[in-house]
Amino acid sequence: MSHLTILRTYAQSPSPSTALPPSILFAHSPSSLTIFDAYPKATFHFLILPRIVSPLTASDLASLKALLNRDKATAKDIIVGLREDALVLKASIEEEMVKRFGYKWDIWIGFHAVPSMEHLHLHVISSDLVSPSLKNKKHYNSFHPKLGFFLHLDDVLSWFDTDPSFYTRMSKLEKSEYEPLLKEDLCCYRCNESMKNMPTLKSHLQEEWDNETKSAKTKLEKAKLVQNKRKRNADENPTNVQAKTNEPSGSVTDKSELEEPFKKRIERDDDS
DNA sequence: GTTCTAGAAC
DNA sequence: GTTCTAGAAC
Incomplete structure (x- = not known):
């Protein structure tokens, strides 16, 4: 065959x-x-x-x-x-x-x-x-x-x-x-950097993926922290959830963490 | 498609 | 001397 x-x-x-x-x-x-x-x-x-x-x-x-x-x-x-x-x-x-x-x-x-x-x-x-x-x-x-x-x-x-x-x-x-x-010629599809040969490219691809994995997991961890904080706030003050969740958190420096859920909320409003 | 390997590149 | 590529063989 x-x-x-x-x-x-x-x-x-x-x-x-x-x-x-x-x-x-x-x-x-x-x-x-x-x-x-x-x-x-x-x-x-x-x-x-x-x-x-x-x-x-x-x-x-x-x-x-x-x-x-x-x-x-x-x-x-x-x-x-x-x-x-x-x-x-x-x-x-x-x-x-x-x-x-x-x-x-x-x-x-x-x-x-x-x-x-x-x-x-x-x-x-x-x-x-x-x-x-x-x-x-x-x-x-x-x-x-x-x-x-x-x-x-x-x-x-x-x-x-x-x-x-x-x-x-x-x-x-x-x-x-x-x-x-x-x-x-070999070049990384992610960062466009040109690569001398296959072994070099392969370790670079491994690195790129490792980095992607790392940042994805960091992002998930941050999201979890935000979620837990919201939950704690809601548990502490069940009658005033709105005021608590609107408080500035102070510790979040990465805007993208906030933009994503915000965007989704906008989309939902548009749909209805 | 893969494996093998000669010879180019380093 | 070793690493790596690329073409022939399967």
Whole structure:
């Protein structure tokens, strides 16, 4: 069995849960399979595959390019379907992030412009890009969120609503246009700093993620303190909650801690 | 897609 | 001498 066609074999399976072990298959529906990427390029990395069900053929679903260059309405249906599955998956990844790491961080959903394996597959990958399987420049650049090789799902969906000539142009997905991107110099997608080589980039990505984790946890701790303080104040003075919560706290120096809940309150007022 | 390894880069 | 990349082989 060739590694290059293994995904098609999965997608053709009439009974995925009996054919595939739970170490490969994460979930499935009548229209798709969600599998663990065999060589995850981040802490969380899954693939969503559309199943080959009539009237679709393996060749319709060979790649994003193949799909976009067939019937436009069908292509949109398939991609919208994959999106729904991806959002469900994203929610369960976030739940797992909170369980295992105490906070949640970005998850990217998209296609490679030029795939290296046959059969359409949607990547759902956490933004840390910290993984032993991320080994070379091509691996990294293929997921760099601003380089152009990784096609964010919502960008691809937006092509359907632009003028037809733009859709036609984007649907070409020419190898010659995208493959050179994989050879671009290494640079951190977060801070834009250029990196000499892969080992340097990998330790930098680890650092960036560590910093993200640290500040997320600090933020959560601060929020908890504010919450506890409000609760204490309310308990001490149940008849005058409003006056207490409006007191300036004095110790909070970071404005962003206050802006976020404030913004939400404004939005709620606007909605009603 | 990965593994292996020659030779470039340091 | 060691580290690292990138192309060939699978």
